[in-house]
Amino acid sequence: MQLLKNLNGKQKALVLLVLALILIAIWLFIGDGKKNNPAKSAQNAPVPEVITAGSLRYETGAPQLALIKSQDIPLSSIPMADELSARISYDDDVTARLTPSFSGRILEIKAAPGDIVKTGQVLAVIDSPDFGLAQADVTKARADEKRKQLALKRAKDLVPGEAISNRDYESIQADYAQAQAETARAEQRLKNLNPHDLKIIGQKVIMASPMNGVVTERNASAAQEVSPGMTSPLFVVTDPKRLWLYIDLPETYLGQIKIGSDVSVTSDAYPEQIFKAKVTQLGQVINPNTRRATVLARIDNQEGKLLPEMFVRAAVLQNSGQGVRVPNESLIIRGIYTYVFVENKPGEFSLRQVKLLKRGIDFSYVGEGLKGDERVVTKGALLLDAELISRAGEK
Incomplete structure (x- = not known):
């Protein structure tokens, strides 16, 4: 205020005009924020209809439906332990890593990663004195x-x-x-220079694929010098539909697993899909630091979704017993009872009491209460429960 007293009339008018513009901008910003405020939108959202005790129905297009996700969940075998860390690798039985056993310089590159090749197809031409x-x-x-x-x-x-x-x-x-x-x-x-019986024309070496498969790696470029000491193969050719799975199994479970045991595999890339694998080898040594043994399984990758060096989660399945595998986010705990929400039809949900067969860190297996292939709410169960409790309180 003292500052305004020291200004002349034109200066005072200019200052007041600037302050007025600032206040208008703040008012417009706050007003727009209220329009876009999710909390306000939620308060103004349509109230769900209570059909029966434990059942809700939302109108088509209700904003709450955007926060709710459900999916059909089939019956699956119950694992003997929580999901374990695992790593996907090439199946060495159907993989060729082409590394030069001679010195030379690459003249031509004939293949790229992703190319489907046949036995004898040329991958590169190398000049080797x-x-x-x-x-x-x-x-x-x-x-x-x-x-x-x-x-x-x-x-x-x-x-x-x-x-x-x-x-x-x-x-x-x-x-x-x-x-x-x-x-x-x-x-x-x-012969030592050519252990793979590569075709040789003068001092030109024709590097060809020794098998049918897909080029998954290429560490070669035109004019590149090559030598026997290279740490990475020039080409990797493999069958991507056949992969190995390395599982770190705690020693306490070694007595419960055998060659031929079924394994379920999940990944962050495809969280809703379960891949199948089968144990082919059991580790013969325990890591003294982790107290775990490495178990090898062959994984079915017919769809080609899984890639070598992916980190996944694996669960060795029991020979008997099945349940519905639901994320723990789906579970509603009330005292000693457990519930899940089932979507009967679009926008209509009912609370159902269930019995857990096995509780895991991220997922649990439900026995009584779900019969498999029912549409279970996997996200937003707490929102539905809060709506039910709120509507019951109003009555």
Whole structure:
């Protein structure tokens, strides 16, 4: 106020105009915020109709329905323990990792990740002087062996007439044996450079797929230098429909699992889908730090949704007993009783008492009260329960 007294008339008018504009802007902001305030919208939302005790029905388009999610849940086998950490990996029985056993430079790249390839299909062409030298060594060694073989044959014909001494004959024999050894060494070196029987044209090596499958990894580019010491394969070809699952199983459960046991698998990428796997190997060593053994299972990935190196959750299933697997978010606890909401038809929900067969960290298995393939509320159960209690209080 003291500041306004020190201003002249025009300055006072300007200051008051600015203050008025600020107040109008604040008022408009607050008013707009109230229109978009979810709490206000919820208060003004249509009140659900109570059909019977424990049942609610919302009008079509009611905003509360956006907060409620339900899904059909079938019966499934009950696991013997809570879900365990697991990791997906390539099935090594149907995977080829192509790593060079020679030095060279990539001339051409013929495949990319995601390509479907067949046995013998060219993946890359590599120029390798190593092969040129190795082939030259083989040619030279074979020629020397042939020459010394002929010398031995001539010497052998001269022995009966004593035209050659035994000492000279033995020396020729030794030279031929040495030539044979040199040829074998050269051929073995060439074979070691090409353990996968790659096609060789001069010093060009044709790297081809050894199997039918999909190229899932490519660590190669044109003009790249390659060598036997590379840590990553140039190409990985595999069958993505067959994957392995590594499960860290606590030692206390080892007596309850066997080869052939069924495993259910869930992932964050597909939280509503359960994948099936079957145990194929049991770990023979316990990790002293974690007190767990590694169990190997083969997972069905016909849809191609799961990828190698994914972290998933696995549950080893019991041989008997089934229940409806619901998220713990679906459960309503009232005293010693447990309830879930079932969607009878769109917008109509009823509270149903159930009996738990197994309570887990994130999911539980329901026995009595649900029969499977019913539409269970998986999100928003507490909202429905609050609505029921509120409506009951009004009466």
